[in-house]
Amino acid sequence: MNNDLRFSALKKTPFHSRTSLASRTNKWYAWNGFTVPTEYSTIELEYTAARNGTSVMDLTPMGKYEITGGDAHHFVDYLVTRDLSEMKDNTVAYIIWCNEDGKVIDDGTIFKYSSNKFMLCCAVKIYNWLNDSAIGFNVEIKDVTDTIAALSLQGPTSCSTLKNYGANDLETLAPFEMKQFTINGYEVLISRTGFTGDLGYEIWTDPENAKSAWDSIFEAGKQLKIRPFGMHALEMTRIEAGFIQTNTDFMAAEDALRPVRMRSPYEIGMGWLVHFKKKNYFIGKKALKLEKENSTTERCLVGLDIDGDKPAHGSVIYNEKKEDIGIVTAAMWSPTMKRNIALASLRRPYGIKIKDNIFAEIYHPEEIEYRKIWAKCKVVKRQFYNPERRNKVPADLYE
Amino acid sequence: MSEKKYDAIIIGGGHNGLVCANILAKKNKKVLVCEARENCGGMVNHEIINYVPSIPNSVSQSIGGLNLKYNSKSTIALSESGKHIRLIGNQHLDHATIAKFSTQDADRYLEFHDKMSQFSKALGKFMLDSPPRIMNNSFSDYAKLFKLGLNVRMLGKKRFNEFARMIGLNIADELEDNFESTLLQGLIAHDSVLGSNLGPRSPGSLINLLYRMAVHGYSLFGGIYEMDGGSETFISALLDKCSKNNVEIKTSAVVKQCLIEDDMAVGVELNNGEKFFAKTVVSNADPRSTYLCLLGAQNLDTDVKRKINHHRSKGRVAKLSLQLNKMPEFNDCDDTDLNSRMVISPSIDYIEENFNPSKFDKLSSEPVLEICLKKDSNNNSSLDIQVQYAPYKVNGGWENIKNDYVNSIVKIISKYSSNIESCIENKTFITPDDIEQNYHVSGGHWHHGEIQIDQLFMLRPIPGAAQYKTHLDGLYLCGAGAHPGGGMHGISGKNAAKVVLGDL
Structure with missing residues (x-):
């Protein structure tokens, strides 16, 4: 994972008081300027939760960019190689984007709220790339990494856990769809997305709801084999699912020092x-x-x-x-x-x-x-x- | 696919566009020229330029010869004390001319001129041809680059080292090392920075002089001319050729965008919605407009947009025209002097101090001036004045400051001509901002982009767009923004035509 901010103090995510309490091993790593656990207890237990129960991962450090404006839909279609022109509101799409040499910069997901509003999520920072790419488009790009708290709930019981938490009728949400919920008096966006190749959801909310959401979710999943889940266990699940990881399976075109290391989508x-x-x-x-x-x-x-x-x-x-x-x-x-x-x-x-x-x-x-x-x-x-x-x-x- | 009526559509009827159109039409290509203004000619207009180089033979031959007559122009550097420096024709190379005010400078001048002339020749051969493209591994491109290297190396070891020393140098250092006369220093420094965004002490100001010499007959002061009947004669001659060669010309035709099908340029759409289709589209517009407006930012890769955004093309020259009711008298000047190119640029420091405020989009109270006396066919006289370091955009806006600024220019001239104010009938003033608006040139830059080492040869206008091709197949550049650069010579137009013909 990108470690480029190692010389500045690492930020704590809105879930830090909860993740640090859950950590038995005190193993942390720097991701996009935040500190998050690599593992809480043992990798095997965490992996098993993702495959047999519900795993909960703090996704907050993920790069999140809000793209708004009249040209927002045209812009995201221009930015990525995939045809997004028919993308429907309240859906999510898996995307990759390339530089001018057709070499992949990163992969990620794009969330469509409406034709004028999108959110792009990816592992590394790409604000400059988005901004420079936006020359000539009527769009505004905002780095919302710090203003949205995010958790990933993956595993066979994740739907039940979230239903217990208050997401009514969540089971009807199809893969790559998203829906806004009001739970315990605050707004939560839930998307049926994930990085484990299993049933799973990602939830997005204001950082001030973070602690309460964490507590309610663990309460809701008490009987459903819920367990916090770190980076190492994620690595296992994503390999099984065949998902690629930037700067692990290929070098991001903007980071590669040797041009021969850059990779095209093919x-x-x-x-x-x-x-x-x-x-x-x-x-x-x-x-x-x-x-x-x-x-x-x-x-x-x-x-x-x-x-x-x-x-x-x-x-x-x-x-x-x-x-x-x-x-x-x-x-x-x-x-x-x-x-x-x-x-x-x-x-x-x-x-x-x-x-x-x-x-x-x-x-x-x-x-x-x-x-x-x-x-x-x-x-x-x-x-x-x-x-x-x-x-x-x-x-x-x-x- | 839409029906393609033309072989080529040329956007912009400036001289490069017309040269290009004629060469294509002579090869029986069907050509349409779309000119945004009411008349063709673009910035080849007395409103913009004072003096011209002679049109290179290669250009005039390529369109079947042009019958143009030139009058050589002398240069006079005005001094408040009346001790002007007069450089008449090629007499600046006579030892005696400069020895009149300094024997030491005369010795040095000949040596300096010889050196600069050789350097500009070494570059000049390279200038007249298409630049090589390094990335495509073609043999002829490497051969071309090798030839440039060889040209420079053939200067001899001593000169080669000197060339390497000077290529990134500022002109002030070189002049101060050589000459004692501050007026001579000021004059040469003036010609080095004219039309650029650099002061004499800015690194790279020397290469600007080499470029100028390369297109002015490899001479510092010998290659400057006035055209019989004005520089517009060149345009009339080109237009005559156009009608002979059946080039179709539309004026007042503002191109809104380049039409693209299957990632190829297939034509143009005008502001009024009219569409014309062609096998190729050739843009004589500046690179920034071509890329961001005609081609469209939405059809460009991010890196290309970054490069075009870095492209430096802010003009720094304004033009003041004083219509006269009688002839002004200049101190210690006779009629011949009045007909020379008069330069008010007393020293390097004077220019540099003048340059400084322009960096902050402010105006200097004592601008550098190049003055030219013009008579039109009705025998009305005017003084046409190039005002150097008038920023593209001024703090507070040009409209509010224009009058004061014009008055300060007249005041400077009155130091050299006591009766100037009483001779003025009328004044017109054109800022770089006006040039942008009226001539559709972004930044209002004479050369459609700075003549600097990072924007020359295969890097002109931006990496990846050299050799007159743009990032869009079927769209070409033929204007001053392409290699070699601005000035009235038509080389870009000629070279671009060759590339287009090769692809048609």
Whole structure:
């Protein structure tokens, strides 16, 4: 995660009094200028909450930008590669955006309130990028990171928890929809979104309601296996879901020092988000079109199913001639699927045309020394975990 | 796809646009020129310019020869004491001319001129052709760049080192190292900063002089002319060619935007809603207007918008025209002197002090002036005066200060001409702001953008847009904002035509 503010004092999120109380390990990290827990108790327990109960994560440090004005809809359509021209009010869309060379800057979500008002959420700070991109558009961009408190509730019982908390009829909310609620006398926006690949919601409210919301939610989820959830457990769930993480699976184009590290959407499995046919021009279109027409895409990001049970953290990937063909960007042993999985950036045609006979060189730590394992891998769909309940409407409810 | 009636539509009937139109039309291309004003010619207008260089042969030949007559202009640097410096024609290169006031300066001047002339020639060969594009790995582009390097290296080791020393230098340092006469220093410094946003002590002011010399026959004071019948004769000659070559011209046709289909420029839409379609669109408008208005910020990548926003194009020259009812007398000047280019710029410090307030959008009480006596066909005389360092926008607004400012200019002139005030019949004053409004040039800059190392050659007007192509396929630049830059020479128009022909 972006750590660029490490020399200034870290801010506390509006949930800090609650998260610090919940933290048993005192493990924190800096995210966008805030301090938030990496883990509260043990990663395994937190991961299990996300898969079997309700996990609660403090999302406040997420970069949040309000985009308002007459050209707001045109502007967000221009900003991202995806066609958002038909986007409906009160919906959310997953997006990526590129620079002029067609290299990905970041991914995130865009929330549409109305044609004149949007909110963009992403992991890193992009205020300057938004502002410079807005030249020539009638829009105002405001960094609202500090003025909106956010929590992510993920897991099979998350809908029930939020219903108990006061979100009536929440089960009818479809994935990527959002709805405004008044709960306990204050306004809460709830969107059916998340980063774990499971049923889940994100809630957004004024920082002054933060403590009360945290307390009410934990009270509401008492019988539903609710547990606070840190960054490390999130890393596990997002790998299983096949979601990409900026500056982990690829370098953000604005951060990369080496131009060869920049990646186009096609190189990180996001080609499906590039819509050349949309009416408006979008940033990077010219470069992306050239890349597509000339088939100059060099790499790909794939899922790997690896023999054995030792996670292939940072492994180099080889072909059968022992030539280096890529690298693992994220790896784990998946407790839910009982599979040794990884995301890997490979040099094409490996991963696209050649999916077999590739190998990972794993260095498995065994008390100071490493054991070297030569493990056979198979290229598979990046989305390892995709339960039916994730997209089910109405959502599953539990007593 | 809409029907494309024309091969090329040229936005703006300034001289570069007309040169470009003629070259295309001579190759049997169907060309339409859309000019926003009532008449073609743009800033080639006595309202804007005083003196011109001779039109390069390569340009006039490319449109089948132009029959233009020039009169060489001498330069006189006025001194309050009456000890003016007179540089008549190319006599400034005679040792005796400058030895009259300093033998030391005369020696130094010849050496200085020789050096500067060589440097401007080394750059000049490069200036007359399309600049190379470095990123596209083409052999001819590398060869071109190599040739520039070679040109400079062929100056010899000593000169090469000197070139490297001087390329980013300010002109004041160089002049003070060489000359003792502050008036001579002031005169050369004047010509170095004329039309730019720099003071003599600003880094990079020397390259402005090299550019000026490159388009004025590689000479400091020898390549300055007045055109028989005024500079508008050039435009009439171009328009004659246009009618011979069947170039269609629409005047009072303000282009609202460039029409885009499938990420290609396919035509233009006028303010009145009329649409014209063509295979290519060539913009003679300044880069900022071309990108942000014609092409549209909504069709540009962020980085391109950042670059065009950084493009420096604020003008600093105003023009005062004094209509005369009788001939003024200048102290210690005869009739020949009156017909010279008269410069009031007594020293480097005078210019620099004048430049300082303009940095804060304020006016100086003692502006730098270049004065030119003009007679029209009815024998009415006027003094046309370039006023250097009149900010583009002034604190408090031009309207409120204009009159006081004009009076202060007249007061300066009266130090050199005691009867000037009694000779004035009428005054007209044009600020950079007016140039922006009346001539559709953003910033009102003579050169459509500063002549500076970061805005020259393959970086002109912005990186990625060099070689007359813009970021939109099918849209080209042919104006002063493109390589090599402003001034009345038509090189950008000629080079752009070559690029367009290559793509058509």
